[in-house]
Amino acid sequence: xxxxxxxxxxxxxxxxxxxxxxxxxxxxxxxxxxxxxxxxxxxxxxxxxxxxxxxxxxxxxxxxxxxxxxxxxxxxxxxxxxxxxxxxxxxxxxxxxxxxxxxxxxxxxxxxxxxxxxxxxxxxxxxxxxxxxxxxxxxxxxxxxxxxxxxxxxxxxxxxxxxxxxxxxxxxxxxxxxxxxxxxxxxxxxxxxxxxxxxxxxxxxxxxxxxxxxxxxxxxxxxxxxxxxxxxxxxxxxxxxxxxxxxxxxxxxxxxxxxxxxxxxxxxxxxxxxxxxxxxxxxxxxxxxxxxxxxxxxxxxxxxxxxxxxxxxxxxxxxxxxxxxxxxxxxxxxxxxxxxxxxxxxxxxxxxxxxxxxxxxxxxxx
Numbered sequence: 001x002x003x004x005x006x007x008x009x010x011x012x013x014x015x016x017x018x019x020x021x022x023x024x025x026x027x028x029x030x031x032x033x034x035x036x037x038x039x040x041x042x043x044x045x046x047x048x049x050x051x052x053x054x055x056x057x058x059x060x061x062x063x064x065x066x067x068x069x070x071x072x073x074x075x076x077x078x079x080x081x082x083x084x085x086x087x088x089x090x091x092x093x094x095x096x097x098x099x100x101x102x103x104x105x106x107x108x109x110x111x112x113x114x115x116x117x118x119x120x121x122x123x124x125x126x127x128x129x130x131x132x133x134x135x136x137x138x139x140x141x142x143x144x145x146x147x148x149x150x151x152x153x154x155x156x157x158x159x160x161x162x163x164x165x166x167x168x169x170x171x172x173x174x175x176x177x178x179x180x181x182x183x184x185x186x187x188x189x190x191x192x193x194x195x196x197x198x199x200x201x202x203x204x205x206x207x208x209x210x211x212x213x214x215x216x217x218x219x220x221x222x223x224x225x226x227x228x229x230x231x232x233x234x235x236x237x238x239x240x241x242x243x244x245x246x247x248x249x250x251x252x253x254x255x256x257x258x259x260x261x262x263x264x265x266x267x268x269x270x271x272x273x274x275x276x277x278x279x280x281x282x283x284x285x286x287x288x289x290x291x292x293x294x295x296x297x298x299x300x301x302x303x304x305x306x307x308x309x310x311x312x313x314x315x316x317x318x319x320x321x322x323x324x325x326x327x328x329x330x331x332x333x334x335x336x337x338x339x340x341x342x343x344x345x346x347x348x349x350x351x352x353x354x355x356x357x358x359x360x361x362x363x364x365x366x
Contacts (some may be wrong), residue, residue: 018027027235032363036049039136042286043096045242049233050103050281055227057222060165061111065222069106069117072122076102084132097136102126104144104281106276107223108321109151112163117155120355121147134258145278145321160316162219180219183272188317192308193268225279234280243284246293247300251323254304275307278320288328290352296336 020217081091088308092098102122124296125147130139148165152159164180181189197294203326212218216226224230237243249362252270259269270276272359283289290299310319 003290010276020241024306038071039095042242043100045237045240046100047096047279049236049242050100050107050223051226052229053226053277054103054107054231056216056226057107057111060217060225061163062166062224064108064124064163065106065111068105068109068111068113068118068179068222073102075119075122076105076126080131083127084135089135092136093135094365096140097130098126101130101143101147104223105147108144108148108221108277110162111222113151113158113159115126116152117158121151124150124206138289140284140331141325142282145325149321152316164219165217165225168261182219182317183213183316184311187264187268187272188311192316193265201207210267213268216245222278224274225270227276229284230276231281234276237280237284238364244296246292247283247289247303248279249284250297250300251304251307252276252300254301255308258305258308259311262308264308264312269308269311274320275304275318278303278307278324282320282324283327288331290334292335295331298334299327299331302330328347 072359076098077093081093098136105122105125107117109121122325125143129141129143129146130136133139142307148159158255161179162185163184169172181199183199186195186199193206195210197205200212201208214227216228218225234243234248238245252275255275256270259266272278278301283303290296303320306323306326310322311317
């Protein structure tokens, strides 16, 4: 059931029995699934799962990364509250969905993105991508990824400038971080694993490159670098039943298989860039991912394949953002194609009656 809170409907009169009340209730579209978990509980779980990657990003990229996180979360929450106030709708700040959107955006962009761009992206995410479509649960595309795509198209120079991880001995409070190429950028420009190893400094072999990618002391978006901490967040979300395993696993498998088919290193393809981050925190979005088990598998596989195709032939070295957003557009089709009948019990075929009398004797004579 969904509340209708327009001013006119609050004062509406019943057709046959006086005032209906301050608020009318409208039956929302099916399916109607009962659950004890509230939106705030689910969002709180996501925030907890994101915390390790966020803290690690602040440690290796310094104060600019921290400021981006604070600005993005604040802009998302204030922007949503202000927009809903203008429309005279109840504030939804307490459900923490805006906070999650702001944090996801901050972790999906370069750590030194200008703060005003980060704020603009966060407001775009919660107002244009979410509230324009009706608010939480009604948006078609993932808000954080849509905002990232918007910023990338509007400010490509700023959104493709990556910071080299800080020398931790120099301390946390640093602004003048050196820029570097990400591992995917190096491969896109025609380099090889040896060039990636050189960019890490002091790393000499393939195993060391994979180890560095796994633990995350490399250039990239604030939250995507440490695969270990992303997997820790995934384990927490799975343990609390906040996310389903199908879409992430299908996306990771598709990236590995697609990379292998196109002559790319599958392990490098999975560990570099934002594949794990997108698979765990973006492809599992309740609103923009399919409802059914088969739909989730197809959604993840499609996002993974599109990611690999963009990496191979696209203008950008990374394709996770567009892979997931394109599959968001297919979600309604997948829900319709692989729909689940709720509350429907198929009729059992009646068993054939046993033969009696002459018919039984005749059957026995055979």
